[in-house]
Amino acid sequence: MQRRNFVKKATLSSMAGLIGAEIVFGNLLPKGYRPLALQDPDPFKMFDKDPEMVVLNSKPWNMEARAHLLNDKVTPNKFMFIRNNGIIPEKIDVQNWTLTIDGESADQTKTYSLAELKSKFKHHTYQLTLECGGNGRSEFDPPAKGNQWTIGAVSCAEWTGVRLRDVLEDVGIGSDAVYVGYHGADMHLSRDPNKEPISRGVPMQKALQDETLLAFQMNGEDIPIAHGHPLRLVAGGWPASVSGKWINRISIRNKEHDGEKMGGSSYRVPCKPVAPGEKVKDEDMCVIESMPVKSLITYPKSGATFPKSKSLNIKGHAWAGELEVSKVEYSIDFGSTWAPCTLEKPANRLAWQHFSAQIRFPVVGYYEVWARATDSNGKAQPMLLPGWNPKGYLNNACHRIAVKVT
Numbered sequence: 001m002q003r004r005n006f007v008k009k010a011t012l013s014s015m016a017g018l019i020g021a022e023i024v025f026g027n028l029l030p031k032g033y034r035p036l037a038l039q040d041p042d043p044f045k046m047f048d049k050d051p052e053m054v055v056l057n058s059k060p061w062n063m064e065a066r067a068h069l070l071n072d073k074v075t076p077n078k079f080m081f082i083r084n085n086g087i088i089p090e091k092i093d094v095q096n097w098t099l100t101i102d103g104e105s106a107d108q109t110k111t112y113s114l115a116e117l118k119s120k121f122k123h124h125t126y127q128l129t130l131e132c133g134g135n136g137r138s139e140f141d142p143p144a145k146g147n148q149w150t151i152g153a154v155s156c157a158e159w160t161g162v163r164l165r166d167v168l169e170d171v172g173i174g175s176d177a178v179y180v181g182y183h184g185a186d187m188h189l190s191r192d193p194n195k196e197p198i199s200r201g202v203p204m205q206k207a208l209q210d211e212t213l214l215a216f217q218m219n220g221e222d223i224p225i226a227h228g229h230p231l232r233l234v235a236g237g238w239p240a241s242v243s244g245k246w247i248n249r250i251s252i253r254n255k256e257h258d259g260e261k262m263g264g265s266s267y268r269v270p271c272k273p274v275a276p277g278e279k280v281k282d283e284d285m286c287v288i289e290s291m292p293v294k295s296l297i298t299y300p301k302s303g304a305t306f307p308k309s310k311s312l313n314i315k316g317h318a319w320a321g322e323l324e325v326s327k328v329e330y331s332i333d334f335g336s337t338w339a340p341c342t343l344e345k346p347a348n349r350l351a352w353q354h355f356s357a358q359i360r361f362p363v364v365g366y367y368e369v370w371a372r373a374t375d376s377n378g379k380a381q382p383m384l385l386p387g388w389n390p391k392g393y394l395n396n397a398c399h400r401i402a403v404k405v406t
């Protein structure tokens with residue numbers, strides 16, 4: 001006869017709390033069984049993602065790609081990472097969606113409907129690299145709290161929208177303007193309407209760049225819901241946290257924006273290098289601006305096996321925040337020697353650049369292929385880890401893949 005393990009009373013009442021109703025016959029629930037009402041819907045179906053994507057968190061939804069999934073020159077939705085701080089807006093009324101521009105340094109407060117934004121201002125399309133500031137966090141020691149991103153929180157999709165500059169100028173930018181801050185329609189995890197999950201921004205100079213968009217399309221279609229439909233800010237080359245999703249308000253500020261996740265250790269790193277694990281005072285932390293140079297080998301998939309008779313054609317992308325990538329090199333001897341890769345120009349400023357190389361291996365056996373990019377200021381990626389920081393941001397270490405030659 002099978003023995004049934006019944007769930008504890010305490011667990012039962014907490015589950016009832018989550019469901020919002022008493023679980024009748026709850027005392028008969030088998031141990032370890034999660035009532036359907038509490039099971040997650042299939043995120044791959046819900047967000048139209050490839051089944052090889054990796055879910056890091058379901059509350060809120062956070063999902064990353066693997067290196068080999070990012071081989072496309074322009075990232076399609078199915079391989080694009082999702083980073084949410086709160087709950088995706090549940091009802092989006094596109095017809096009545098509005099964007100309000102306000103703030104101490106706005107000449108007036110002005111509200112636009114989506115249709116007005118689309119008809120009044122010229123449309124622009126750019127490929128823009130978006131990388132989460134915490135991409136690579138999982139490698140830091142001592143570990144940092146937060147989603148344990150490996151290398152997959154980066155994308156380069158094609159975004160279409162209007163220039164933020166054109167809209168801000170239509171409203172009128174005060175002479176004392178220093179920053180813009182965004183507000184989105186997503187909900188705080190606590191569902192408290194007075195709390196925002198995130199409200200970040202950029203200095204005016206970044207806000208006024210040609211490539212900083214208020215986008216309504218991604219890869220030629222409506223932006224997918226998880227990525228900010230119907231309107232998102234896209235500021236390529238900076239931590240993607242400044243690219244606000246589900247945007248309904250932008251404030252022109254006369255000081256550094258002080259919204260949620262602008263202070264403390266959020267998206268900030270020690271202004272000067274610190275020892276791993278060191279406590280850093282708030283006033284010694286600086287806001288992350290342009291992202292550091294980085295590259296990713298997207299072909300072949302790590303672990304691939306190749307015959308020695310053939311050369312291996314590696315492929316990947318490299319990006320350098322506000323800068324251009326000036327060279328990418330590869331090494332098959334753990335960084336002792338480096339050889340050049342072929343590097344393409346970006347499709348436009350702030351788009352990632354594609355690289356490739358034909359590699360011949362001297363003898364059969366196990367190898368690692370390492371890639372290292374250098375930016376236009378001559379700064380290269382660190383081989384293993386850059387400086388430690390409390391929240392594990394900005395890990396731009398060289399990407400490495402394993403290859404067996406037979």
Ligand SMILES: Nc1nc2c(c(=O)[nH]1)N[C@H]1C(S)=C(S)[C@@H](COP(=O)(O)O)O[C@H]1N2
Nearest residue numbers: 081082083084085132184227240241244245
């Ligand atoms: N409204 C809103 N915008 C947001 C976020 C969010 O949680 N809410 N997350 C930010 C962070 S931290 C990142 S890395 C990017 C992720 O964009 P993606 O999910 O489209 O890849 O969106 C940014 N914009």
Ligand SMILES: [Mo]
Nearest residue numbers: 083132133241
């Ligand atoms: Mo992020």
